[in-house]
Amino acid sequence: MFKALVLEQQEKTTIADIRQLDESQLPESEVLVDVDYSSLNYKDGLAITGVGRIVRQFPMVPGIDLSGRVLDSKDKRYKVGDKVVLTGWGVGEGHWGGMAEKANLKADWLVPLPSGMTSKQAMMIGTAGLTAMLCVQALIDAGVKPESGEILVTGSSGGVGSVAITLLAQLGYKAVAVTGRVEENGDLLKELGASRVIARSELEEPARPLEKQLWAGAIDTVGSKMLAKVLAQMDYDGAVVACGLAGGFDLPTTVMPFILRGVKLLGVDSVSCAYEKRVKAWQRLVELLPESFYQQACREIALEQAVECAQDIIKGQVTGRIVIKLSAE
Structure with missing residues (x-):
């Protein structure tokens, strides 16, 4: 069993609540990830509040970003224990996303966690x-x-x-x-x-x-x-x-x-850009972002705070980046 934020739609209204789910309920895919962190983006705010009609099917686990460790893989590019990052690809919109302790994802959507970066820092960037x-x-x-x-x-x-x-x-x-x-x-x-x-x-x-x-x-x-x-x-x-x-x-x-x-x-589109372009951009981020950025422009919340923060981000009341802790690194 694992914890997840689940969106349902009732009479054209989006309802968000935290549930305990079984691994068998995850959508079928290639790489099972133990999620360390997700993050809250403007698009996540639209999805959770239902303001933007972002979600294409229900029930849905939101979260267009995640970082974590591979638990199981059907793809030879990733093995158990590998640290990975996911951003974009319609995850959290048409495929269950990062606001859960586990996620099942396509290998093509992942990139390796850049050397010199922690899972939390990856989601501070997202x-x-x-x-x-x-x-x-x-x-x-x-x-x-x-x-x-x-x-x-x-x-x-x-x-x-x-x-x-x-x-x-x-x-x-x-x-x-x-x-x-x-x-x-x-x-x-x-x-x-x-x-x-x-x-x-x-x-x-x-x-x-x-x-x-x-x-x-x-x-x-x-x-x-x-x-x-x-x-x-x-x-x-x-x-x-x-x-x-x-x-x-x-x-x-x-x-x-x-x-x-x-x-x-x-x-510029970051949702579907090519793997090589993503890897190069992530490496540049490691090189360029100073330690002070992570201290100044980011804050951490629990999954239970995500709905309230989603409402804030839609109202333009959020500054910088918000990371959601799901499990210890």
Whole structure:
């Protein structure tokens, strides 16, 4: 028997409660994992609260991230005792996920836990950190250098934003954090490496087709009107990496930034990206994230606190990363 957070749907309302399950109830797959930690992401918040219609079938164990040890494997790439990490692949949406003491998963979805990283640290990073690393790498690949100018990061109080700020600072970039909670989170964002912090309200006015050139690059987790505003303010030949839609999936902009300033809009997806790309990103995260990041931008909760924290993350009241402890490492 093992403990799990289980979602059910009753009269179009999502009900979340903690249950004791038997291993035989796990979906069939290839690698059985003893889960050490999961984490709480915005998408998990949508799933648990039912706000975002994320879950495609019920009952469902949420949790798009997990780290742990292999208990049994039908795939030769993994053996008993191996430490592994999972992020994405629709786990916690269409396949039972990480908010349980055990998970049964496809081998293709896993990557080995990077050398020099603990299971807990992996979940302090999680999907948010992996996405942030992919975004930073996309800016680098687009030719944006530290000397190019300031890099704007929207949604900086969230998981992706806070990791992105840290990574950019470690690489020598001047990262400008955008948050709706300057008084509450401004000091923390500066400790993580932000060169300065600006209020979200400064980017909420409707965008003109082109505005004053301010940013050499940007990482946007918000979408919609804010992304349109950022695009209008990009330097000539600048690059914007889009990875989220917390503010909406529409994009009310024009072609002007692209055809008159050569601005590049780059999309990043961490859910289904290739194995080799994942492994490289995880190794870079080990190399770049300082020990202070884990102390400053992360907190640990028990599984019993996940529902309450899910409600908080949907309301925009969570700063940084939340890890969920399921068993001792």
